[in-house]
Amino acid sequence: MNPFLGKQYLVEKKKEPHDLQEGEYREAMVIDGPLIICQRCGERHIKSDVQLPTKRYYCPSCSRYGRITSDHHLCWQESCLVPFQHQIVFPGPLTSFQKAISDRLVKNYQLGRSTLVWSVTGSGKTEMIFETIAAARKKGERVAIVSPRIDVCRELYPRIQQAFQNEDCLLLYGDSEESYRYTHLLVATTHQLLHFYRSFPLIIVDEIDAFPYEGDRQLRYGLQQALAEEGCLIYLSATPSDRLLKEINGTFDIEKMPLRFHQRPLIVPQLCWLEKWRRIDQRKRLRRPLIKVLRRLAEKNFVLVFCPSIPYMEKVAKVVAKELVDYTVSSVSSKDQLREEKVLQARQRHFQILFTTMILERGVTFERVSVVVLGANHQIYTKSALVQIAGRVDRKGAFNHGEVLFFYNQMTPAIRKAIAEIKSMNLLAERWLADDL
Ligand SMILES: [Zn+2]
Secondary structure, eight states, X not given: OOTTTTSOEEEEGGGTTTTOOSSEEEESEEEETTEXXXXXXXXXXXXXXXXXXXXXXXXXXXXXXOOOBTTEEEEEOOXXXXXXXOOOOOSSOOOHHHHHHHHHHHHHHHTTOOEEEEEOTTSOTGGGGHHHHHHHHHTTOOEEEEESOHHHHHHHHHHHHHHSTTSOEEEEOTTOSSOOOOOSEEEEEGGGGGGOSSOEEEEEEETTTSTTTTTOHHHHHHHXXXXXXXXXXXXXXXXXXXXXXXHHTTTSEEEEEOOOTTOOOOOOOEEEEOTTGGGTTTOHHHHXXXXXXXXXXXXXXXXXXXXXXXXXXXXXXXXXXXXXXXXXXXXXXXTOTTHHHHHHHHHTTSOSEXXXXXXXXXXXXXXXXXXXXXXXXXXXXXXXHHHHHHTTTTOSSSOOOOOXXXXXXXXXXXXXXXXXXXXXXXXXXXXXXXXHO
C-alpha cells in the first residue's frame, strides 16, 4: 500500500513517468510575474532571492517540512469514503446547554456551514464536537481534529480514542512517536495540515486563538489547503481574537457557550493598584501589598503568580521566597529544564505558591487555585491572555473561593476588555440559566 495514501507528498519531476504513484499532481511552485509562490505553504518570494545555481527555485519558508523546489510536483489522492456507525462513549452526560450546542453543530455541518464555538474556559467543549464527528464518519468522511498546541493535541487524543473506540485514530505532530498511516480520524497540530491537500471534509480546530496559529499566515493557508472542497470547519475558542472574528464575520455561525460545566459564573478579576510593580524586588516596602495578598490567598488555595518576563519572575520569586519562609515557593518558565516535573509537583501540592510566565496561561488545569497577575498592564498580556489566565480559577471540583487579582499601575484596553468580556459572558450565563428554569 502507498505509505502516503491520503496525504500530500513531493515527487521529483525527473522520476516521472515510470515511478508514478496513482493520484493527482500539481506544480509545487507557481510563477507569478517577478514572484514565485509555494503551493505547499502559500508563501511568495521574489524569484531572484530563491533561485538555485541550477536555475530552479526553492521555498525557504517551509523547508522544515522537507526541501521543496520547482523541480517537484505535489501529489495527492482523493480520500476514500468508508462509512462507520459510531456508538459514541461519552465520559458523562452532556448538560442541556452542551447538548443544544452539539445539536446545532451537527445541523450546521449537515448544511455545510462552518461554526465558531465561543465557549468559556472549563465548559467541556470537547464533548460538544463528538456528535458532529460521528455524523461525518457515518457519511464515510475523514475528520481532522487539530490544535496549534501540542499539549492540547496530546490531551485530545485519548479523549477521541475513548469516545470512538472501534476506529483507528492517529496522533501526529512534529516529533510524534507514530509515523503517518491512513486513518479516518486524525488528531494533529495545525502544522501537520501542510502535509494534506483537500483531505478532510471536516476539520475541527481547538484553541484556534493560541500561539502560533494566530497571526501565522502559513498555518492558516495549510488549514484551507487541507480542507476538502465544500468542507466544513469548526473553530473552538474561549478567547477568539478580533482578527479572527473579523475574518469569519458573515461566513461562520457563532455559537456562544457562556456556562462552565459546573454552571458557576467565571471569576471576575479584582484590580489592585501597585504603583512600582516593576521594582518590587528591590524594596520590601514596595512589595508589601503583594506579600499581604499572597499570605491571604495561600491560606485558602494554591497560588499561581503570573509574571511578564522570565528575569523579572526569577528576581521576584527569589525575594518572595526569602520573605515568606513559612510557605513553599517555586517558579517555572519555558526555559526550565524541569518544567514538566514542576507542573506535576504543583498539581500534587508540593508548592503553595508558584511563580510562572505565560506557559501556564492555558491548557493546564489546577484544582483549588487562585491566580495573581503581576504587571497586568504589561503589553505581553493581551485581552485573550488575561481571560485565559483568569479562566484557570474554579474550573472544576467544588467551589473553593479561588480569586483572580490583577496588579497594575496603568489601565490598558486589554485589562478593560478582558473584564468586560468576563462580565458579559456571566450575564449571558445568568440569562440562560433563568430561561432554563
Ligand atoms: Zn513553502
